Amino acid sequence: MHILVVTQYFWPENFRINDIVTGLHQRGHQVTVLTGHPNYPSGQFTHGYTGRQVQIEQFSSIRVLRVPMLARGQRSGARLLMNYMSFALMGSVLGPMVARGRYDVIFVYEPSPMTVGYPAMVMKWLTGQPIVFYVQDLWPESLAATGFVTHTAALKVVEWMVKGIYKACDRILVTSRAFIPRVQRLGVSPDRISYFPQYAESLYRPLAPEPDWARQQGLPEGFTVMFAGNMGTAQDLMTVLEAAEILREETINWIFLGDGSMRTELESEAYKRNLTSARFLGSRPASEMPRFFAQADALLVSLTSDELFALTVPAKLQSYLACGRPILASLLGEGAEIVREAGAGVTCEPQNAQGLAEAVLVLRQLSQDQRDAMGLRGRAYFEAHFERESLLNDLERTLKQVGGRV
Template sequence: MQDKSILIIGEAFFPEEFVINDLAKYWKNNGYSVEVLTRTPSYPFGKTFSGYKNSIYQKTYFENIPIHRVPVIQGYQKSKVIKILNYVSFVFFASIVALFIGRRFDKIFVYQTGPLTVALPGVLIKKLYNKNLTIWTQDLWPDTVYAYGFKPNRLLDTVLNTLVKLVYNSSDKIAVSCKGFAPKINAYLKSEKVISWIPNWSIISKSASNKLNFSGEINFTFAGNIGKVQNLDKVLLGFSKAVKEFPEAYLNIVGDGSSLEDLRSLVEEEKIPNVNFIGRKPLSEMPDYFEASDVLLISLVDAPIYEIMIPSKFQTYLQYKKPIFAVMKGEVPNLLSEFHLGLSADSNDIDMIGDRFKEMMSLSKIELDEMSLSAQTLLFQYFDRNKNLMKLSEITLD
């Protein structure tokens, strides 16, 4: 095999828990020289992780993979201004590092989980050093910008559309984590390109190591980031309607994020019973919580972009063969219906959310188990780790 060197560029990398860590190790273990350009780890809290310095530049290692880190502006989870400053800061500092190290790599791989601006250092290397550039898009701009709450206007539209055209027309290969992204990206391309659908796979796969016993007869569990877009306020209000008739039902929320304290206040103000805020847990402990649950919950606000998205927790939930309750519209409810894996509700309709909670609370253990029988089929068909690692390698390294 010919030696190849790869630079991965992205906002997130170990110790932050993303699928890119797995991909980097896979390439390293298959004989490729891999390095990473990212920022100081801070997700999801918006604060520098313990053991790391928020320096102008620092070099760390993960599984013998060199990681070039640039600073993060802390507090971005609760401020749009700081969030935008972070985008600019990353582009500025990462581009400086890219100028010094970019020439020595054969391939540039952009892992875009949030802002599309993260790709600009990769575009710079492409333009200056004529390197092959691949982007794996996890979040669709400009749609996500508007879904987050920014109001469309002529200036913002012009800036975002120019950015999107620049990034995707500069990329040699394009992969998307959600099938619905492809036609939207295609509209910005000057010439025809193949856009490969390569979804995420579960980064948690082991069995439970400690048997947990939740309170109650039926337990719903949400796991992951707790922010504005997760729509958990409406989920809680829907649950409050159902739990009155099913006092042995519990809702467990595992995770942390910018909306956690607001949700705690909502539970207290509305006197919603049987809600457990468990806090953030390491990935190694999450199988214990999934195995102890009867139904796994996924929720997103009502926005067109989220109708074509498959959040990465969906693949993880499938791994544990539990019924899924989706409070959202679009692709995920469609898959639940097609494979008979659970129920869904409109993310804006609190009464409907409550009714679906009641419907699932009414099911027996046997009926709940039957609801998840097709999880393995769906996992293998679309979200198989080995298949998707090979697909990413084929489009990036060929």
């Protein structure tokens, strides 16, 4: 098959679409990627990119077509909206010109924004090729949950927009079973919706701790709680700092890896509170994450208590499970249920600093053997439910069915 992938985010930005594209290419399919210029999560264009022109390049022998766009900036709703709309517009206008060719199917990757669907809709209108749309973030629900859009009339407009995008899609994949009723509510019949959970790349695997390497990376000795990923409002990391303050007298390290719109504010808050146990180590390559995770006694995943996030399975959860370390989940709903079902860690109510602090103490009081057993159970659950090759088989089968190759 020849697959056109439409995604606002792509390498060197760290999103799972990079591995999905690689996996499909390794299976013998021709893949072309229509994307923007990398600027996530810092909000500034990555070195070597300006966002001003069409740029054609290769990623592991895969053709990548980048259209002009505005960078997302930091802590500016207006700037983020322009970022979303600029890719949608440039992808719709320039995409058909730069992505000329015969495709069997169009695959859209949507971790947000939903507007990534517009270039695919234009391509379908011009070529007649079907769309498989991979929903990882529900609109308008996520816009309301993060406070990005609060006006009722504006949310209704977004809902109308999403209905139009869904109507144009031949198959919709969702990362959480709890998403299915929400997608159906917008007029999509059940036979057009499929559950396709996120997986973790094969590089995520259990590794042994390396004390010397850990010291070189700035990781202190002692019980370590580690968070990795985007630091935005949805991740509720201010509550984590409050928990760190509650446990100030305990010997517990709080390590933050990653970047995002809240990072500067979080660092400032940690400084104001004199939380010397909290360390922000910045973004590191995905290839280093398993090595970092191996140094942690608990891997933290957190979201706010909004109803939407109870439906969500955070992408980092699969990576944590794959690396076989105990998980500390400050979550509601499906994500928390996975941790409990797997026996892979401890869960607590989100946005509750005291509850999070108590959960940390529960994990610390366990023996090393007990924590290791949690990690092993998490890895076994990952292999049974989120293993890469099995899920890529499912995706390949779906793309062939929709593209008329079966």
